[in-house]
Amino acid sequence: MLHLAALLLHCLPLAMGQYDICKSWVTTDDGPSWEFYACQPKAMRMKDYVTVRVDPAGITCGDPPERFCTHENPYLCSDECDASNPDLAHPPKLMFDSEDEGLATYWQSVTWRRYPEPLLANITLSWNKSIELTDDIVITFEYGRPTIMMLEKSLDNGRTWHPYQYYADDCMEAFSMPARRVRDLSTTSANRVLCTEEYSRWAGSKKEKTVRFEVRDRFAIFAGPDLKNMDNLYTRLESAKGLKDFFTVTDLRMRLLRPALGGTYVQRENLYKYFYAVSNIEVTGRCKCNLHANLCTFKEGSLQCECEHNTTGQDCGKCKKNFRSRSWRAGSYLPLPNGSPNACAAPGSAYGNCECYGHSNRCSYIDFLNVVTCVSCKHNTRGQHCQHCRLGFYRNSSAELDDENVCIECNCNQIGSMHDRCNETGYCECKEGATGPKCDDCLPNYYWRQGCFPNVCDDELLLCQNGGTCYQNQRCICPVGFKGVLCQQSRCEADKKDCDGAPSAHGSLSTVLLGVLALHLRGWVDL
Numbered sequence: 001m002l003h004l005a006a007l008l009l010h011c012l013p014l015a016m017g018q019y020d021i022c023k024s025w026v027t028t029d030d031g032p033s034w035e036f037y038a039c040q041p042k043a044m045r046m047k048d049y050v051t052v053r054v055d056p057a058g059i060t061c062g063d064p065p066e067r068f069c070t071h072e073n074p075y076l077c078s079d080e081c082d083a084s085n086p087d088l089a090h091p092p093k094l095m096f097d098s099e100d101e102g103l104a105t106y107w108q109s110v111t112w113r114r115y116p117e118p119l120l121a122n123i124t125l126s127w128n129k130s131i132e133l134t135d136d137i138v139i140t141f142e143y144g145r146p147t148i149m150m151l152e153k154s155l156d157n158g159r160t161w162h163p164y165q166y167y168a169d170d171c172m173e174a175f176s177m178p179a180r181r182v183r184d185l186s187t188t189s190a191n192r193v194l195c196t197e198e199y200s201r202w203a204g205s206k207k208e209k210t211v212r213f214e215v216r217d218r219f220a221i222f223a224g225p226d227l228k229n230m231d232n233l234y235t236r237l238e239s240a241k242g243l244k245d246f247f248t249v250t251d252l253r254m255r256l257l258r259p260a261l262g263g264t265y266v267q268r269e270n271l272y273k274y275f276y277a278v279s280n281i282e283v284t285g286r287c288k289c290n291l292h293a294n295l296c297t298f299k300e301g302s303l304q305c306e307c308e309h310n311t312t313g314q315d316c317g318k319c320k321k322n323f324r325s326r327s328w329r330a331g332s333y334l335p336l337p338n339g340s341p342n343a344c345a346a347p348g349s350a351y352g353n354c355e356c357y358g359h360s361n362r363c364s365y366i367d368f369l370n371v372v373t374c375v376s377c378k379h380n381t382r383g384q385h386c387q388h389c390r391l392g393f394y395r396n397s398s399a400e401l402d403d404e405n406v407c408i409e410c411n412c413n414q415i416g417s418m419h420d421r422c423n424e425t426g427y428c429e430c431k432e433g434a435t436g437p438k439c440d441d442c443l444p445n446y447y448w449r450q451g452c453f454p455n456v457c458d459d460e461l462l463l464c465q466n467g468g469t470c471y472q473n474q475r476c477i478c479p480v481g482f483k484g485v486l487c488q489q490s491r492c493e494a495d496k497k498d499c500d501g502a503p504s505a506h507g508s509l510s511t512v513l514l515g516v517l518a519l520h521l522r523g524w525v526d527l
């Protein structure tokens, strides 16, 4: 079987499908060897791998059992939802089953019996895996599409959410946004989040059932109407910032904000015809494997890329152990048509095990020490294996040795610290009076003035004399007639006679204090 696979790989023309294979066994002048290509898994029906959650609790109909009507037949309310009867229940899983012979199975909400309180429901789809959308998201509503809804997405397994598209029969009224159509977007606005009125207007509940998130129309901006020019799309996906991420999701959420009304007004006397019913949610996409895998399998409840190119991780987002002689990189669609694998590499064979943790891709042999050492370590690392942090940096304890963020700058305050080095937890060594991890604070009784200086005066330690008052612990404000740092000296200009007399009783103390102060004040008195 393996032989056959190898043979097939060898024989299959590359043109069969773009980026379909990760490697092939080729014969060159130097003999046969593997050649590597950028590769990606096939697109799949992602609804088969999804976990769904519907909020709030109690929004699914049937507990207690409830009757409902339809817009077509508002006074013949014979339909019943009963969660305890499998034939009459409408649980969330019916949005993802395969429909037999046209008989729609659907999730259904409770009716709008609490009107005018809004009827709100969230349907959250989670994959626990990054997915790249390759076709439209299509949501099918039985009994009418919502008049207001919103699509949100997450890229980090539901930790943060972002608007993806707004839907309303009146965008201005519902979201204060002008109505736009995806078809009217241009190459520079292909990843714009917009509000559309195309899927919310009443057209009879049987006729128009679908709400779309138009992936194809956005692709067509680059690839042309029939998506014939995929090369152009792939080129743009590599070069336009944020474009790839725009089509990438780990989770999707439909926020249903107002049901179909079947007319302009809500008929209060018959609220049993207002509810949501979703029969299908189609999401077509491929696992995001960073162009390092062409297979994605469902294992232990989650999708996982089968990584090639000596990469590993759920998305092939890092290099395998012992293949870290250069930093990990995603594969690239460019140059066309086969792209670049950007494979992780084992340390060069010439230098047995020169491990640089991905911070250098060069090793050198130092003759007189008889060691092989990494050259030009990047990411602020140093050492034979780039395993230490440069001076002025410290080890990031939450990062692996091969992480680009492994070394964090000490950032010692230049004035407050002795030097720009810090200890293993990022603490700098402070000069006298300074404190704090970066030495940018002062100890009590010191104040900051381009460094920490002791207080000149305060209410406890050093009092201003002769009725002077302490100003911001920095200087004494002296009463008329006195001067000096502590107001210890009387002014004599007014009455020369006094100056000829003996110094005041406090003279000797003042002199001592002045001496102490002079030491501390040198730094700022003349500033």
Ligand SMILES: *[C@@H]1O[C@H](CO)[C@@H](O)[C@H](O)[C@H]1NC(C)=O
Pocket (backbone or CB within 6 Å): 055, 056, 120, 121, 122, 152, 161, 253, 255
């Ligand atoms: C739906 O989700 C949004 C966040 O995406 C949240 O603010 C809102 O309260 C949720 N609504 C319901 C009905 O759970």
Ligand SMILES: *[C@@H]1O[C@H](CO)[C@@H](O)[C@H](O)[C@H]1NC(C)=O
Pocket (backbone or CB within 6 Å): 128, 301, 302, 304, 314
């Ligand atoms: C998500 O996927 C990861 C990696 O496959 C797995 O370790 C984790 O248990 C999964 N989490 C959930 C909630 O399924």
Ligand SMILES: *[C@@H]1O[C@H](CO)[C@@H](O)[C@H](O)[C@H]1NC(C)=O
Pocket (backbone or CB within 6 Å): 034, 036, 308, 309, 310, 343, 344, 345, 346
């Ligand atoms: C990955 O490592 C294996 C050895 O385990 C090697 O044979 C193969 O060529 C490597 N692949 C790439 C793409 O470097």
Ligand SMILES: *[C@@H]1O[C@H](CO)[C@@H](O)[C@H](O)[C@H]1NC(C)=O
Pocket (backbone or CB within 6 Å): 396, 397, 398, 399, 400, 403, 405, 406, 408
């Ligand atoms: C430490 O490393 C982690 C993991 O890479 C990173 O998320 C974090 O930002 C790093 N911390 C700093 C301060 O750079």
Ligand SMILES: *[C@@H]1O[C@H](CO)[C@@H](O)[C@H](O)[C@H]1NC(C)=O
Pocket (backbone or CB within 6 Å): 423, 424, 425, 426, 427
């Ligand atoms: C770093 O210095 C701080 C403050 O002096 C100290 O609390 C901490 O224990 C030191 N860390 C190490 C690893 O020495």
Ligand SMILES: [Ca+2]
Pocket (backbone or CB within 6 Å): 094, 095, 096, 097, 098, 099, 104, 105, 106, 278, 279, 280
């Ligand atoms: Ca169904």
